[in-house]
Amino acid sequence: MEYPPSYKRKNYHVINTVIVSIILLTILLLALFSYNESIKQENRQEITTRFIGFENNFKGFINNNAMLLSGFAAYIDIFEEYSDNEVYAYLANLMKENGKYINNVAIVQDTIIKWNYPLSGNEHTIGIDMSKIPGQADDIAYVKENLEKNFSGPVELIQGGRGYIIRSPILKNGSFWGIASIILKEENIVELFDTYAKENNLEVSVIGNNENEGLIYGTKQNIDNDSYKFERKLLSEDLSYFVKPVENTLISRLPNFIVIVIGGLILVGFTSYQAYLFFRNHEEILHKNYILKSSSIRDKLTGIFNRDYLDISIGEEIKFANNLNSTISIIYFDINNFKNINDTHGHAFGDSVLKGIATVIKGELRKSDVFARWGGDEFTVLMPDTTADGAEITAEKIRAAIESTEHAGTGNLSASIGIAEYNLGESADSWFNRVDKALYMSKANKDSRFCICDQEGNIKCYKK
Structure with a gap:
């Protein structure tokens, strides 16, 4: 039934102030967390917009070349006989569309190379069974079995060097006849994709998700927790894009973040001090009341x-x-x-x-x-x-x-x-x-x- 000793009163306002400060700091941390999440969301939206620009260019180039192959497939389906001169003339005309990037165009009947343009330098490839070539046999089998277009690379080419390959099935009378392939020059394609990435201020790495697929474009260093990951389909391939902005968008917002932190801490300090004064004055009043009441009882x-x-x-x-x-x-x-x-x-x-x-x-x-x-x-x-x-x-x-x-x-x-x-x-x-x-x-x-x-x-x- 005793009243609290007066010497304890000095602790109460300090404890109450600490509690208020903890609550205010918690609110500040939650606000900073929310602000940080909103920045991340804005970054995500901005990166997504940039990525769509890169993806449209990337997919557009591949799809345009795939359409060229569809034209040749229609040529095979329509005509019954094909002279070598007619085929090579057609392929020469096809290469004019993207000659800078196309290394050669190969036509495979079933799994055997029948035509390869330009023929000069590629004579030794005629008659090669592509189902026996490591690194390409699986893609040949996939196109043949599923009758779907395919994109792969970079791979080791049978004529030497490395490149990317776009394959399109050729049907005749509704049945599989062969495969038309555009072989793209690796260095030129990488340069082209670099241009697309630079135009959108991005660092991009592309990985194939199908079995035996690896890094298609970019560097492995770009594949980490700081990258934004996008899952997309290109022709029949499931691809993973790992994307980073060239500039650090978080650092660009750092001054605003610092201002908010400093302002928040000043507000917490000021409010805590006001709370300290309030609790101290309140405690003084309680103590005086205690003294008065104590003297009366x-x-x-x-x-x-x-x-x-x-x-x-x-x-x-x-x-x-x-x-x-x-x-x-x-x-x-x-x-x-x-x-x-x-x-x-x-x-x-x-x-x-x-x-x-x-x-x-x-x-x-x-x-x-x-x-x-x-x-x-x-x-x-x-x-x-x-x-x-x-x-x-x-x-x-x-x-x-x-x-x-x-x-x-x-x-x-x-x-x-x-x-x-x-x-x-x-x-x-x-x-x-x-x-x-x-x-x-x-x-x-x-x-x-x-x-x-x-x-x-x-x-x-x-x-x-």
Whole structure:
């Protein structure tokens, strides 16, 4: 029932300020996280827009060349006979479309190379069975079985060097006849793709997801957690694009981020300081109220609670006991022959004795006990959650403490002690009358340690 000691008050406003600061910092961190996520989302949208530009150029080039092959496939399907001169003339015309990038055009009947333009330098390739060539056999088999266009590379070419290959199935009368292939120069295609990437301010790496496919374009260094990944289909190929902006867009937004962080920290600091002032002032007010209230509920002589506070506490504890079906006990005692001390040594000396007794008794009580001066040399101890048996133990401590404490000029003193446990539903006056009777009987029995008045009003005294 004691109020918090005043020395603790200095900690409360600091703790409250720390809590407020933590809350504000948490809000700031969440705001920064949200801002960072919004930046990432904006970056994603911007990179996606740029990537679409790159992809359209990339796919457009491949698809345009694939369309050239479709034209030749139609030529084979329509005509029954094909002279070498007619075929090579057709292929020569086809190469004019993208001669800068096309290395050669090969026509495979079933899996055997039948024509390869330009023929000069490629004579040795005529008649080669492509189903036997490592690195290309799988793609030949795929186009033959699925009748789908195919893009692969860079691969080792049978005529030497490396290149990219676009393959398109040739059907005749609805059945597989062969494959038309455009072989693209690796260095020129890489240069072309570099141009597409540069136009869109991107670093791009492309990986084939089909079995045995590897890096198609770009560098492996670009394939990491910082890259944006896009899954796309090109002809029959499943491709993964790993994309990064050439410039670091996060760094470009760093000044704004720093301004937000600094501004947020200043706001947190200012608000925390205002909270500190508020809690400190509030605590000062509480402390002043505590001092004022303490002076009104304390006995001026001994510093323990006074009778007014005891009356309030008794009323509150009775309510708790009746509502919660709990127990309360009260101890009522006075100092034997105290009037003689005042008469012999004076009231000032008697007051010092009372102060000493109050100090000694406080050391024997719990924090939950209400120790009050009833008046003169009479004291009470209100003990929540305590039966009469528990009160007996405390009463014995009080008796022993008083009798064992020597007071200069008077020697050792003694006390008469009464005990009563509260009877649920009983009034405060009835309860106090019972403990008063117990005290009276204790005074009448000089050799008793204390007397107890039970709930039926029977009094029993315990001798020393």
